[in-house]
Amino acid sequence: AQSVTQPDIHITVSEGASLELRCNYSYGATPYLFWYVQSPGQGLQLLLKYFSGDTLVQGIKGFEAEFKRSQSSFNLRKPSVHWSDAAEYFCAVDLSRGGGTSYGKLTFGQGTILTVHP
Amino acid sequence: DGGITQSPKYLFRKEGQNVTLSCEQNLNHDAMYWYRQDPGQGLRLIYYSQIVNDFQKGDIAEGYSVSREKKESFPLTVTSAQKNPTAFYLCASSIRGSGYTFGSGTRLTVV
Numbered sequence: 001a002q003s004v005t006q007p008d009i010h011i012t013v014s015e016g017a018s019l020e021l022r023c024n025y026s027y028g029a030t031p032y033l034f035w036y037v038q039s040p041g042q043g044l045q046l047l048l049k050y051f052s053g054d055t056l057v058q059g060i061k062g063f064e065a066e067f068k069r070s071q072s073s074f075n076l077r078k079p080s081v082h083w084s085d086a087a088e089y090f091c092a093v094d095l096s097r098g099g100g101t102s103y104g105k106l107t108f109g110q111g112t113i114l115t116v117h118p
Numbered sequence: 119d120g121g122i123t124q125s126p127k128y129l130f131r132k133e134g135q136n137v138t139l140s141c142e143q144n145l146n147h148d149a150m151y152w153y154r155q156d157p158g159q160g161l162r163l164i165y166y167s168q169i170v171n172d173f174q175k176g177d178i179a180e181g182y183s184v185s186r187e188k189k190e191s192f193p194l195t196v197t198s199a200q201k202n203p204t205a206f207y208l209c210a211s212s213i214r215g216s217g218y219t220f221g222s223g224t225r226l227t228v229v
Contacts, residue, residue, distance in 0.1 A: 009158075032217070034217045036218075036220075041206075041223070041225070042222055042223065043122075043124075043208055043220035043221050043222045043223050044208070044210075044218070044220045045220070046217055046218075046219075049217050090160070090161070092217070092218075094214075094217065104149050104212040104213060104214040104216065104217075105149070105151070105163075105166060105212075106212075106217065106218055108160055108161045109160070110159075110160040111160050111161075
């Protein structure tokens with residue numbers, strides 16, 4: 001079955017440290033790939049997306065993500081975390097690239113909660 | 119600016135009462151979605167609509183109903199059949215390959 005896995009439910013880092021959030025997907029073709037961030041009580045905001053081309057994509061708030069086809073992964077990174085980055089992060093895939101009727105419907109991972117220590 | 123508006127931000131429901139959550143978008147997106155979010159359970163799809171006057175059940179449609187009479191609007195009704203409706207509800211819209219634009223959510227509480 002097609003799925004998205006975020007192996008880490010909760011990650012804690014110190015402010016200024018580097019960050020990597022993992023995301024793996026299970027799908028035959030390369031889907032469209034997304035990372036979203038959600039602050040408590042808010043909707044989700046798009047950080048970045050990958051459709052094709054350069055496998056390292058830059059997003060907002062200093063985030064980047066690297067697509068690795070061989071590992072079916074799309075990990076999110078930030079070189080230096082700020083206290084304001086504390087939030088929940090969701091990886092998502094759009095499987096409509098391979099055709100079918102999903103028409104842009106996203107499949108989400110379970111989310112990773114990021115805590116930042118001062 | 120284009121976006122999605124969800125209202126109200128907070129909603130209180132009495133036992134046995136139906137309530138309707140509003141979702142309006144001015145992005146000219148064809149597809150719209152409703153998700154439910156509970157602590158530790160990620161996003162669960164309730165209903166989605168790819169075109170006006172058509173919609174499909176998601177993973178947890180029981181106790182919910184929707185309509186899509188206009189492209190811009192996709193209201194969600196939480197019926198009395200939904201036994202545990204207290205949750206955070208998110209509406210989103212999309213065009214193919216674009217990802218979602220989300221609303222800011224409605225927090226529903228049963229009192």
